Amino acid sequence: MLERLNQAMEHVERNLDQEIEVKELARIAFTSEYHFRRLFSALAGIPLSEYVRRRRLTLAGAEVLAGERTLLEIAMRHGYGSGEAFARAFRAVHGVGPGEARRTGAVLNSQPRMSFRLIVEGSSSMRYRVVDKEEFRLVGRKARVPLVHEGMNPAIVEFLRGIPAEVRQRMEALSDQEPEGLLNVSAGLGENREEGTELDYYCGVVTGSEDPEALEGMDELIVPAGRWAVFENSGEFPLALQYLWRDVFTQWFPSNPYRSRPGPEISKVVVSEDGTTADAELWIPVEGTGG
Missing domain, CATH: 3.20.80.10 (Regulatory factor, effector binding domain)
Structure with a gap:
C-alpha cells in the first residue's frame, strides 16, 4: 500500500503545473477517492489539497526569486486565474506578497516533497x-x-x-x-x-x-x-x-x-x-x- 501511495505522490510531483485529479491518484494507489483522501491526511497531517497548494507555491516562490518570468506568467503557470488570486495564495504560504518577495529577496517557506515509509515502533498489536x-x-x-x-x-x-x-x-x-x-x-x-x-x-x-x-x-x-x-x-x-x-x-x-x-x-x-x-x-x- 505504501509503495502505491508513493507512486501517487510521484504523479503529484510530475503534474504540479496542471490540474491534479484525486480520481487518478486513487487509481494509482488501487483504492477509492474517499479512502485516499482520508489516508493521506492521516499520514501527512494536512489535507491533500493543502499539500498540493503548498508544493505549487514552493515552486512558484523559487520562480519569483529567480526573476526570469513576470509575476503574471508565474501565476498562470501554477493555475491562478489572476495576479490578485496568486498574490493572496502566495502571501498565505510565504507571509509576503510575490512583488515584495522579488524586490527584497525575502526568505520564503518551502513545502518538501512527501514520501511515505513504514516505521515499526514497539511490539504491541492492535x-x-x-x-x-x-x-x-x-x-x-x-x-x-x-x-x-x-x-x-x-x-x-x-x-x-x-x-x-x-x-x-x-x-x-x-x-x-x-x-x-x-x-x-x-x-x-x-x-x-x-x-x-x-x-x-x-x-x-x-x-x-x-x-x-x-x-x-x-x-x-x-x-x-x-x-x-x-x-x-x-x-x-x-x-x-x-x-x-x-x-x-x-x-x-x-x-x-x-x-x-x-x-x-x-x-x-x-x-x-x-x-x-x-x-x-x-x-x-x-x-x-x-x-
Whole structure:
C-alpha cells in the first residue's frame, strides 16, 4: 500500500503545473477517492489539497526569486486565474506578497516533497474485529462542533455537561443492540479532516425502540447497513482514543486489505473513577473483503 501511495505522490510531483485529479491518484494507489483522501491526511497531517497548494507555491516562490518570468506568467503557470488570486495564495504560504518577495529577496517557506515509509515502533498489536451490521438507528442529542485532533475538545465538553442526568438515563435505557451503551458519534465530517473542521457530534445510543415518551426531545441518525472494523484499547484519557484513531489510519489501514468508506465514526469510552484512564472501543466504517 505504501509503495502505491508513493507512486501517487510521484504523479503529484510530475503534474504540479496542471490540474491534479484525486480520481487518478486513487487509481494509482488501487483504492477509492474517499479512502485516499482520508489516508493521506492521516499520514501527512494536512489535507491533500493543502499539500498540493503548498508544493505549487514552493515552486512558484523559487520562480519569483529567480526573476526570469513576470509575476503574471508565474501565476498562470501554477493555475491562478489572476495576479490578485496568486498574490493572496502566495502571501498565505510565504507571509509576503510575490512583488515584495522579488524586490527584497525575502526568505520564503518551502513545502518538501512527501514520501511515505513504514516505521515499526514497539511490539504491541492492535485488537480488532470486523462486523457486518444491518441499517440501525442512533438516537440522542446532537451538536455542531469543531474537530480537535489532540486533547480535550472544549465544545464537546460543554455540550456533554449541558445534557441533564435524566436525559442520559433515558438514553442508556434505550440501548438494545451493538454497539451497546452511551456512544460518541462523529458524522458529517469532510474527507480532509482538517483541524477546526465542523462536524455533527452525537451523544446517544443504538436502539430499535419506538416508545414516543422515551424518544421525546431526541435527535435521530439513520446509519445505513455496512461493514465495520471495531478496535479496542485502554490508556490515558482522552489521548488513548485519539491515538487509537491515528494508529488505525497510519498503521492498520496500510497493512490490511480494507479501506475506509463514508459514514459516522462511533466510539464508546468508559472512563475510570479518577478520570485519568479509559477503556475505548472505536467503530470505523470500512469496505473490502479482507481476503
